[in-house]
Amino acid sequence: GNESEEDVTLDLPPYLNCADKYLRFLIANQAQMTPKHANQAIWAIGRLRLSDSFLIQEMGDIASRLCPKLNARESANIVWGLSKVDYDNPEIITKLIHHVIASPNNLAKECTAQEAANMLFALGKLQIREKDSFASLSSILMNQLHEATSQAIANALWAHEVVGFEPPAELLSTWAQDRLGMTVLGTIAE
Secondary structure (H helix, E strand, C coil): CCCCHHHCCCCCCHHHHHHHHHHHHHHHCHHHCCHHHHHHHHHHHHHHCCCCHHHHHHHHHHHHHHHHHCCHHHHHHHHHHHHHCCCCCHHHHHHHHHHHHCCCCCHHHHCCHHHHHHHHHHHHHCCCCCHHHHHHHHHHHHHCHHHCCHHHHHHHHHHHHHHCCCCCHHHHHHHHHHHCCCCCCCCCCC
């Protein structure tokens, strides 16, 4: 027969329930949480696109508290994970990015092209229009451009586009030449 809409139930995959329990356990025991735990948990939140706003906010707060202890990869993974679930606290996102790009420990030197592109992606996805962060992350990406994947470059270009910033001409021309096989005459800005 015809089922009414009230009779239809949605069976969620069992791993979502497990992820929810794990995150609640981490939040309850956050005093023992390491940067590695936060990195893996928040990356997973983004990968699974979990939508529990309480858990997302709590994990963002934990990441903010752990920020001084994070390395470049952990910061980038956390920023990416939070962006995938439309985290709505731009101050924490920029704090995590600034920890990498303006760190007295020089974390920007350990930041890979992929990590810089992931943070640019997050800025674009969350519509955070911060010129200094875009410039610093683009610089990291351009210094390692030949190690960057096509997706990393495309994500960086996309991020510039969605916030209305002009991407560095070298980024666009290198992508066109190296990845698309196009001949670039002059610069894009001309």
